[in-house]
Amino acid sequence: MSNILYFYISVRMVSSLCPGEYAAPSVETSVPGPKSKKLLAELSQIQQSGSVQLFADYNKSLGNYLVDVDGNVLLDVYTQISSMPLGYNHPDMLKALECDENKRAVVNRPALGVFPGADWPIKLRSTLMSVAPKGMGSLTTMMCGSCSNENAYKNMFMKYQRDKRGGTSDYTDLEKESCMINMPPGAPKLSILSFKGSFHGRTLGVLSTTHSKYVHKLDVPAFDWPIARFPVYKYPLHENLRENEQEDERCLAEDLYLDSIGSTLFSQVEELIEKWEKKGNPVAGIVVEPIQSEGGDNHASPYFFQKLQKIAKKYNAGYLIDEVQTGGGPTGKMWCHEHFDLETSPDIVTFSKKMQTGGYYLKSEFLPDIPYRVFNTWMGDPTKIVLLEAILKVIKRENLLSVVEKSGDVLMSGIRELEAEFPALINSTRGRGTFITFDAADNKLREDIVNRLLTKGVQSGGCGVVGIRMRPALIFQPHHAHMFIDRLRQVLAETK
Amino acid sequence: MSNILYFYISVRMVSSLCPGEYAAPSVETSVPGPKSKKLLAELSQIQQSGSVQLFADYNKSLGNYLVDVDGNVLLDVYTQISSMPLGYNHPDMLKALECDENKRAVVNRPALGVFPGADWPIKLRSTLMSVAPKGMGSLTTMMCGSCSNENAYKNMFMKYQRDKRGGTSDYTDLEKESCMINMPPGAPKLSILSFKGSFHGRTLGVLSTTHSKYVHKLDVPAFDWPIARFPVYKYPLHENLRENEQEDERCLAEDLYLDSIGSTLFSQVEELIEKWEKKGNPVAGIVVEPIQSEGGDNHASPYFFQKLQKIAKKYNAGYLIDEVQTGGGPTGKMWCHEHFDLETSPDIVTFSKKMQTGGYYLKSEFLPDIPYRVFNTWMGDPTKIVLLEAILKVIKRENLLSVVEKSGDVLMSGIRELEAEFPALINSTRGRGTFITFDAADNKLREDIVNRLLTKGVQSGGCGVVGIRMRPALIFQPHHAHMFIDRLRQVLAETK
Secondary structure, three states: OOHHHHHHHHHHHOOOOOOOOOOOOEOOOOOOOHHHHHHHHHHHOOOOOOOOOOOEOOOOOEEOEEEEOOOOEEEEOOHHHHOOOOOEOOHHHHHHOOOHHHHHHHHOOOOOOOOOEOOHHHHHHHOHHHHOOOOOOEEEEEOOHHHHHHHHHHHHHHHHHHHHOOOOOOOOHHHHHHHHOOOOOOOOOOEEEEEOOOOOOOOHHHHOOOOOOHHHHOOOOOOOOOEEOOOOOOOOHHHOHHHHHHHHHHHHHHOOEEOOOOOEEOOOHHHHHHHHHHOOOOEEEEEEOOEEOOOOOEEOOHHHHHHHHHHHHHOOOEEEEEOOOOOOOOOOOOOHHHHOOOOOOOOEEEEOHHHOOEEEEEOHHHOOOOOOOOOOOOOOOHHHHHHHHHHHHHHHHOOHHHHHHHHHHHHHHHHHHHHHHOOOOEEEEEEEOOEEEEEEOOHHHHHHHHHHHHHOOEEOEEEOOOEEEEOOOOOOOHHHHHHHHHHHHHHHHOOO | OOHHHHHHHHHHHOOOOOOOOOOOOEOOOOOOOHHHHHHHHHHHOOOOOOOOOOOEOOOOOEEOEEEEOOOOEEEEOOHHHHOOOOOEOOHHHHHHOOOHHHHHHHHOOOOOOOOOEOOHHHHHHHOHHHHOOOOOOEEEEEOOHHHHHHHHHHHHHHHHHHHHOOOOOOOOHHHHHHHHOOOOOOOOOOEEEEEOOOOOOOOHHHHOOOOOOHHHHOOOOOOOOOEEOOOOOOOOHHHOHHHHHHHHHHHHHHOOEEOOOOOEEOOOHHHHHHHHHHOOOOEEEEEEOOEEOOOOOEEOOHHHHHHHHHHHHHOOOEEEEEOOOOOOOOOOOOOHHHHOOOOOOOOEEEEOHHHOOEEEEEOHHHOOOOOOOOOOOOOOOHHHHHHHHHHHHHHHHOOHHHHHHHHHHHHHHHHHHHHHHOOOOEEEEEEEOOEEEEEEOOHHHHHHHHHHHHHOOEEOEEEOOOEEEOOOOOOOOHHHHHHHHHHHHHHHHOOO
C-alpha cells in the first residue's frame, strides 16, 4: 500500500480528537514564507527577533496543526515548546470563555495572596490539587517555570535555615539587619546542587542551576553552587542495562574528573555536598529534571532518582523535581517522576507550560513559617486556572493519557525502525509516552533534518546538540504519529 | 451641610466613569467577615495564607468598589496592589472578550519568541509602543515585574561585557566553557547598584537589589552588590527645598556613614561604583524607582535622577528606571520619570501591574547581540495585550490622566487639611497624581488607621513602616476622593 493511500485511509478511518482538524499538512511556500518574512522585518524594528521561526495564524490553526500566515499547514510536534496540551483552538477551551464568570476571571485579576476570589479554594481543589502528585498536599501558584523554581529555591533555603534554628522563627536582630545589605548571617551562604546539562530557567537564581547552553549564561553573574554529573546513558536502554547501571554509580558515588577548563570538580553528589559544606556554602536543596529536556532529553533511571532522594534526606537538603517540561501528561503519567517509584514524594515539584499556570506542589513542612516570605503581586493568574479546568476535563473525558501511550508506542517503534533502516543518520531513540527524542549523527544533520521536516509540513524542534524532540499535544493520536514517521522516512531517504 | 448629605449630593451630581458603580461603600460585617474566614480556613489547608485579607466577590465588584463574599462594598484605593487601572469589571474590558479573535488569543498562547501571531507586531505598535517613553524604540515583553527586572539586568550585563569586547560577539572558548560552571570569565563578577529602601522584586537576582523589608530577604543568599543611600526628604517638599537639596548632595556625592551592623558603606554613588570596580565586581547598571513604593513612598528630586543619569553614563553603567508600580498613569503622566526632565531617556524602563503585561522598554543598544540570550518559553502573554488594548483606549477616550490629576489634587489638599487638623496623628503627605502617601505617627497607629478605614468601607494599604498609600484606579474621580477624605476624617476624629 502506498504511503499516500495508507494515510488517506488512516486519516479517514480514525476520528480526530479535535473536530474539524486538517487531514494532513500542506506546504505552499518556503517556511518562513514571504508574509512571515515581512512581519519579521517589522518586528525586528522593535525587538531582538532572531529566534522567530514564523508568524502563525492562530485563527486558522486547529488541533495538532499550526497554520502560518503564508497558509502552510504544519503538523506540530513541538507545540509552542511543549506548552499546548490540547493543541490549537480546542472547542472546550474556547467554550470556557463563553461563561460570564470566566470572562470576569480574565478581567479582574486579583492579588491572589491578599484578595483571592470566592471560588479560589474550590478551583484549586478541582484543578491543580486534583492532579497533585501523591503525598503532596500543599501548593503555591506562580506565573512561569523560572519564577516557580526561583521561589521553590527560596522555600528550600527557608526550610534549611528554620531547621538550623530548631524549627523556630526567632530571627535575631543581626539576621534581620544583615539580610538588608545582602550579607550573612541574614542572607546566608547557601547553595543548590544541580546537574550538568540541566535547564531550570533564566532568571539569575535559577540560571545558576542551568547548564545546557552557554548562550543562556554568558555574561551573567552566577552563584558559586555545586554542579554534579548527570548520567550519560547508552540507548536503547533495555540493551544497555548493565552499562547504564554503572553510569548511575559513577554519577552518584564514585567518579571524579577534570573539568574542561581544568578545575577539579567532584561529580560525586555526596562529595560535592560535603565539599560545599566545608567551604561554608552548604547545599540546601537538590534540583533535577526527571528527563533533562533542553539539555538533550537525557534520561536517568528510577534507581538514580531513588538514590538521589536518599542522599538529599541524609544531608537535610530539599529534593526538588522540576517538571516544567515533563509535567501535565506527555510521559503517559501526569508527572514523570511517578515512573520512578520513589519511597516518598519529592519535597517540591515545580510545573508550568502544559499546566498553563506556573507553580509548585510542596510538602507542608516546606511552606514558609510566616506570611509574605514567598509572595508577589499576583501569585499566579486565575485566567490560567480557567483554561486548566477545561483542559483537565478533556484529559479525563478523552482518557488522553492512554492516547499518549498509544501514540508514543507508534512513534517509538516507528523511529526505531527508521534507526535500523538509516543507522548512519539517526540513533538513540528514547522517551516515555510521546516525550521522545532521537539523535542525528551530528549537529549539522540535526539542523538539516528539522529544516527538511518543515518543508514536508512537520514543525519539530531540536534539543541539546544533536537531538530532535517530540513534544506533541496530548491529542496527538496514532494516525498523527504515522504521519510523522512517514515524513521523517521521506526526509531520511532523501538525505545524501 | 452634613457629611452624609454632602456625599449623597456629590454622588448623584457626578457621573461615574464606570456605569452602574455603587454610590458609596457599605459595611455589613467585620472585615474579614464570617464567609471570608471560612474560606480562609479552607485555603490555609493547602497554602501559606497568612497574607490573605478577605475573599472577594469578583462578580459583584464594580469600578472603584471591591465587594467581598460577606457583601461588604469597599471603596478600593489599593486596587490589587496598584494593578487595576480601570477598576473591576470595566465594560470595555469585558467587551474585548466578546470578540472571537481575542478569545483565541487567550486560548492559543504562543511561544512569542518563536511563533508570534500575525497581529503581534501591529498589536505591540498600537499598545505598548504607542505609550513608550520618548526616545525608547525597543521593547521586550515579559510576564511580571520581577522577571522584567531580572531580564533587564541581563541586558545591562550583556551590554557591559559587549562594550568590554569592543562591541563584538567574539566570545572566547574559555568564556563559553567557564560560564557553564558559573565561573568567570564567562559568568563574570558584575554588580547592579541599588538603593536602600528599594523594591525590585523577589526572585534571587532582583532580590539582591530589594531592601525594603527583611521578611522578603531573610534566609535567601544574595549577590555582593553595592547599596547606596536614597534621599530621605522632609515633607511637604515645597517648604523644605533647601534642606532636601542638601540631602540630594549627601546621597550622590558627599556623605559616608556607618551601617547599622557596623560595616562601612559609602553612601556616595560614585565612591560605591569605584569601590566595587576596585574589588573586581564592577557596576554594570544602576536600578532605581522613580518613587520608592514598597519602601514607603520615598521621593527624590528631578535633580537627583538627572545627576544619577550622568553618573551612570560616566561609568558606562546602564540606567534602569523601575516603573513597575509607578507606570501606567497614576502619577498623572504615563511614566513617572517623565516628571524628571532627564537629558535623554533612561536606558531601560521596566513595567508590569497596571500595564497587565510585564516587560521593558530599552534603547536599541541594550538589545542582545544574538538571539536566545534573553528568551523564555512564553515571552509575555497576548491575553494581557488584549486587555491593555482596551485599557489604553479608555484612558485616551476618557482622558483619564487628567482625571488622575484632578482627583490627586482633591486627595492631596484634603489630606493636607487633615494633617493640619490632626498634626499628632498624620504627617508628610506626598505624591504625584493619585500616587499619594501620608505617614501615621507610628507603626501601631498606621495599622490601626488602615483597619478602621476598612470598618468604614475603605480598602487602603500600608507601605514602609508608617505610610498609608493611595493606589486607586485611574477611574477614581474627585467624588471618590472626597469620600475617602471624609472616611479618613472620621477615623482620625475617633482616634484616642
